[in-house]
Amino acid sequence: MARINPHINFNGNAEEAFTFYRSVFGGEFEAIIRFKDIPSPEFPITEKESNKIMHIALPIGNSTLMANDVPEIMGQVNENENRSKIFINTQSREEADKLFNGLSAGGLIEVPITNCPWGSYYGMFRDKFGIEWMVDFKSK
Incomplete structure (x- = not known):
């Protein structure tokens, strides 16, 4: 794979x-x-x-x-563009909280991490470097 x-x-x-x-x-x-x-x-x-x-x-x-x-010489990267996000699947709620809280420190939280209607514990943010992340835990 x-x-x-x-x-x-x-x-x-x-x-x-x-x-x-x-x-x-x-x-x-x-x-x-x-x-x-x-x-x-x-x-x-x-x-x-x-x-x-x-x-x-x-x-x-x-x-x-x-x-x-x-x-x-190659120009500036547009750090505010919304073309892609890094998606993290975690193994537990605790790991999701740790990564969400750690990576979002000093950044902008777009969706607070919470239980979502589709069955995931999910949150989304832009870190202090302008990189966009999604953190997800879905119990089986």
Whole structure:
């Protein structure tokens, strides 16, 4: 079966965001590669951007959350767009509460986590980095 691994673009704060995500999910980074680690004459990076993240990966369960900083030469990422959300299925209400409360800290709660008519314990928010998340627990 295929595995889906979300990938997020950031405007220079990928490391800060992933340090925060690691504090909520736990675990260790699988990879941290900075632009300065892969110099390329075809794609020159300024000194200002050399420490930014080219690739970062945090294993979470059977998936991996990945990201990078978008170099300024490629423009800004619109952090307020509503094109996608990261959906988390949890194993318990306690895990749902822990992840919802941890990840939404400093963010904007769009749907408070609660029992929903369709049988899920569910909530939705935008974290302090502008990333949208949905947390869901459905008892069997």
